[in-house]
Amino acid sequence: MDSAAPRFSAVGAGAALELRGVTRLFGALAALTDVTITVRPGERRAVLGSNGAGKTTLFNCVTGDFPPSSGTIRFFGEDITHFPPYERIRRGLRRTYQISALFPGLTVRDNVYLACRGVSRGRFSPLRPGANDALMHAAEALIQAVHLTPVREQRVAELAHGQQRQLEIALALAGAPRFILFDEPAAGLSPTERRELIDILTSLPAHIGYIIIEHDMDVALRVVESVTMMHNGRVFKEGLPHEIEADPEVQELYLGAGHE
């Protein structure tokens, strides 16, 4: 970690997300080694790093899909290291996946409606009068937030790739998220779809923080205020976007690594 790091990793009373010494082993392979990262509430952070750097594993540790082998993870002050994924979701943590997890045979609206119902628990119980209307209303608002209102009656299988990725963001917004992990949402997008994505991310409510894994610096640097660069499962560097972009070591390691 370089000399700029303490500004970012000071122990955060009131941090949204705090990883301390997180290591994740897969057999003999250390996918993450001693990762310490602190993210403030509402902060928007990019995680960069070449293929296999450990970015998705970092997300898996935070969500509980593959919990850490050692180290601790706090979410808004609470130690969630050993919580099952649904307990983290209940506390307002969300993620999107590198590979789509949508219902292709259902419409956009039904996908978002189901996501809203899934995270709502008792609040919108089907037995309560008006509950369904409230859910539908919530779903329509999310569809609008990700610019999919014109295609809301279409089946997901008929959507363009970029629209599917926008829909995934709507699903992550269901319920009351406080923090979202986006795993390469811009992968495979056209230049127009990228601009749309940037617009959606920058228009999210200010209290929702996120970490975005993004290979495309042009996208990443437009939608975040801080950057963590990973290499071989470790935090290699942290800084402001323009610092990271101009850093010669980052350029050599990452930009020279022949990314798609």
Ligand SMILES: Nc1ncnc2c1ncn2[C@@H]1O[C@H](COP(=O)(O)OP(=O)(O)OP(=O)(O)O)[C@@H](O)[C@H]1O
């Ligand atoms: N479930 C798993 N079982 C075994 N090894 C894994 C598993 N998940 C990840 N790894 C290994 O851990 C390392 C880090 O993988 P990870 O998917 O976190 O990288 P990444 O930075 O997301 O890469 P990419 O840019 O290709 O998505 C790799 O060597 C990968 O093969």
Ligand SMILES: [Mg+2]
């Ligand atoms: Mg990955």
